[in-house]
Amino acid sequence: MPQAPQDYVPVFLQIVAGIFFAASTLAFSALVGKRGRDSAAKDTPYECGKDPIGPTHSRFSIKFYLVAMLFILFDIEVVFMFAWAVVYRDLLKDGLGIFFSMFAFIGILFVGYLYALKKKAFDWTHNPTPPVPLLGADVPAMAFKTK
Numbered sequence: 025m026p027q028a029p030q031d032y033v034p035v036f037l038q039i040v041a042g043i044f045f046a047a048s049t050l051a052f053s054a055l056v057g058k059r060g061r062d063s064a065a066k067d068t069p070y071e072c073g074k075d076p077i078g079p080t081h082s083r084f085s086i087k088f089y090l091v092a093m094l095f096i097l098f099d100i101e102v103v104f105m106f107a108w109a110v111v112y113r114d115l116l117k118d119g120l121g122i123f124f125s126m127f128a129f130i131g132i133l134f135v136g137y138l139y140a141l142k143k144k145a146f147d148w149t150h151n152p153t154p155p156v157p158l159l160g161a162d163v164p165a166m167a168f169k170t171k
Contacts, residue, residue, distance in 0.1 A: 090145050101133050 108126050115122040140146060 087148055091148075094140060094145060098133075098137075104129070
């Protein structure tokens, strides 16, 4: 069935009504709104409830990035498991190969999880031992003497 131009009149009217509503509310807020009451407190940027004092680019701990990457990794694995669960019943007719392949997949994933646990990747409070002793640590003073 061919489309006639008069079929698009309701769409055109809705677009015009939307533009009119947006323009009228902006004009009304500009006319009625309070102007000229700017202050230093109002002009400062709002940073999630904190005063924007200090450096703009603060350093994040590597632990944040490590946990984020592990989350992405395990999240993608769940996507693969969901796709496997959707086709499981259909592919089960061909044999148990799909079951054992997913069993191997989960096994490899579990080994990666155990490795991350062993390396304490999920522990936010873990601080690895520094390679050199820190000043002020309980190290004998003679360890810092030179000849």
